Amino acid sequence: MNRILLLSTFVLIGLAAIPARALDNGLARTPPMGWNSWNKFGCDVSEKLVRGAADAIVRTGMKRAGYEYVVIDDCWQDSRDAAGNILADSQRFPSGMKALGQYIHSKGLKFGIYSDAGRATCQNRPGSRGYELQDARQYAAWGVDYLKYDWCNHDETQDAQTSYEKMRDALAKSGRRIVFSICEWGSTKPWLWAGNVGNLWRSTGDIQDKWEDKERRDGTGVVQILDLLNGLESYAGPGHWNDPDMLEVGNGGMTETEYRSHFSMWCLLAAPLMAGNDLEHMSDATKAILMNKELIAVDQDAAGIQGKRVRKANGLEVWVKQLSDGSRAVGLLNRSGAETEIKVSWADLGYPEHLNASVRDLWAHADVGMHKGSYTAKVASHGVVVVHVAP
DSSP, X not given: OOHHHHHHHHHHHHHHTSOSOOOTTSOOSXXXXXXXXXXXXTTOOOHHHHHHHHHHHHHTTHHHHTOOEEEOOTTOEEEEOTTOOEEEOTTTOTTOHHHHHHHHHHTTOEEEEEEESSSBOTTSSBOOTTOHHHHHHHHHHHTOOEEEEEOTTOOTTOOHXXXXXXXXXXXXXXXXXXXXXEOSTTTTOGGGTGGGTXXXXXXXXOBOSSSOOSSOSSSBOHHHHHHHHTTOGGGOBTTBEEEOOOOOTTSSSSOHHHHHHHHHHHHHTXXXXXXXXXXXXXXXXXXXXXXXXXXXXXXXXXXXXOOEEEEEETTEEEEEEEOTTXXXXXXXXXXXXXXXXXXXXXXXXXXXXXXXEEEXXXXXXXXXXXXXXXXXXXXXXXOEEEEEEEO
């Protein structure tokens, strides 16, 4: 079989595996990229902070790398007026949300906001239950492009799917196209119902800035999230994505090696890439991770195929993501406590063993030659080697 025919066959196989279930709003055809305030700043949000984040996305080159959404998470809301209109905290956002949205748009970026399907948000600010149409119209008037919609303070009898469908329909009637990010923490297996409700849905509990959270008392570590996302790949695709939560890169709870692995695996999972750090005070190492354009290209591949784990033994794992041209992005992940070699065989990739393929290391940004049948790399403890394999 010649190379062109071989690649065409792989492309058709991969594309056929993507279910046609996307929310029909034409948005998020590749996983959304941007920044969210919560992981680093929590409730300490303000107009100054958000403007600074927008400025930093442009100044640092993150915009050129593909980051575009600037999302304010919880605590921007203050109350409702006598007519029920949602009001921003006037002390923290003195210019108002419309002016803030205009500033973000002036930078060539997009404006994101947060609400909740319950009566109140997770920080007990006004939620959107009973105000879905009114809030959606307000967001549209403010120029909002992205809505993250949480699941705190809902009634015991409240159904998640119905609640999220209400806001989906309200957004559709708002007159503005708005990316809809479902955040019910995977509690009702949203991958089973959310494909035509939201553009992305949280598939796990809240991420923690930890490699592994053994007690699981206050959230979910990176490796636990990987275990939970594996097996959900058939539900993801253009316009509808599994969301393993926002990035913790640069927040201080993990090593640089672990952050590289965290970012790499999110790219292999075709996950939304929402930075969650202090963009105005990033180290060079953090910038290099968040702006690895070769890894971002893997995440943003047009086929939208979520990677999957194909081999696991003694803390050593092989993950594979099929790309739109029939090539593969491969993650060699070492969850063990010592540096060791990890091998990927072409059989793991769905390639014939006799095939010669070029291999490129996406962190070294270097070609590592032609290989037949397999490739082996030395991988640091808690590290990853990501290669691109092309026949």
